[in-house]
Amino acid sequence: MSVSPDHPYSPAKPAGNHIYVSGALSVDKDYQPVGGRREALDAALDRMTERLATVGGRVEQLVKLVYYVTDVSLREEANQQFEDRLSAARPARTFVGVPDLPYGASVEIDAIAYVEEG
Structure with missing residues (x-):
């Protein structure tokens, strides 16, 4: 995904x-x-991982994720996702309920990764 008029x-x-x-x-x-x-x-995690990769980042470098969800009962599935896909990185996470998201999505994830010098 690159910068576009819809997403500047x-x-x-x-x-x-x-x-x-x-x-x-x-x-x-x-x-x-x-x-x-x-x-x-x-x-949402796949899209976030793709975005991270656009600048050479990897899942193992994640230190913080924020999940925005339209249904907070997704928390248990999000916990299982962490166990299945993020156990090596084990980033911090915030889980926030929101009334709606763009394009009718039910989940949005943003992230911060740390890249060691060297």
Whole structure:
């Protein structure tokens, strides 16, 4: 994903030893919302991982994630997702309920990664 007229911000932005990743939604490549609870969580995490990779970042470098969800009962599935996909990085996480998200998505994830010098 690159900067576009619809999305004039950077998908991910390095700053010093950190990478700040813009919010990634639970949508497919055509911006259609992904259905299903775990499927939506995985789609948002996949989009976030793709954005992180645009500047050479990796999941193992994640230090903080913020989940914005339209249904806070997704917390248990999000915890399972952490165990399944983020156990090596074990980043900090914030889980926030919101009334709605762009494109009808049910999940949005933003992130901060730390890249060691060297």
